[in-house]
Amino acid sequence: MYKIKETSTNYANKQALAEECPEVYAANIIGGQWALVICSWLINGKLRFGELKKLLPNITERMLTLQLRKLEENKIVKRTVYAEVPPRVEYELTPIGYELKAIIKQLESWGEKHKALDSASRSKMTKTLK
Amino acid sequence: MYKIKETSTNYANKQALAEECPEVYAANIIGGQWALVICSWLINGKLRFGELKKLLPNITERMLTLQLRKLEENKIVKRTVYAEVPPRVEYELTPIGYELKAIIKQLESWGEKHKALDSASRSKMTKTLK
């Protein structure tokens, strides 16, 4: 875990922006390197820590933990611990977390579109440069 | 301007994720500290560098430049320089940039909703703790 410095300009700026702009507030919540992918997977149903890890082969356990904790703090995911050995912990989206579905879908289709545009312009450039 | 290190694990992870998940690809594009606010303002029409600066009182000129450059590279904004003295530079959304409008709106309303939930639960907590 790490602490952010509440006296920094960065912190002040983030707070101010988040207060004024709900878009930014929202973006801060879903904006870690892995947060969106985690949510995407969880949209399909609950998953255990280890299952998520397998689905995201390059994530480190530390990062997965951190992101899940942040999502939990922000009430995007719910964490359920079963008192077993070895431990079993399940993660699932909360109602408000599940409501990200529409946003994720839109981001997806916008992303696809942008990617297409981008590769189109790149191949045009290649042609031009020949 | 700053350079990212293309040999880092972080870079590799970002690339891989962006390839596989268009949501993440999209999130990377609109995901700088100030990118979304800038876009929100530009949705209402073109703005000059100095106007943007006034609208975002706490941004440094360097940050504004960096974010605009990134948005420009990603074809979200179009930059027009007028050959005058003192210089005049206008920024406006491209068509694909303008298509972020729907996403921003959704983020906004999700953000509002989340914020309401959050303050509700906090006041509940306060009551409980009394």
Next chain:
DNA sequence: TACATTACTTACATTTTTTATAGTACCATA
């Protein structure tokens, strides 16, 4: 008793992002 399993934690290092501060070029006007 030793080992495997699971979901972590901890200490530390590196990379990336953001901020701070002080310039620059250009020319019109005072």
Next chain:
DNA sequence: TATGGTACTATAAAAAATGTAAGTAATGTA
């Protein structure tokens, strides 16, 4: 000749985010 306005750069430093590597606890099974 000095000043002012505009849109920037350059450089350094601070802060935040991510990654690396090595633990830990608990207990059922070999």
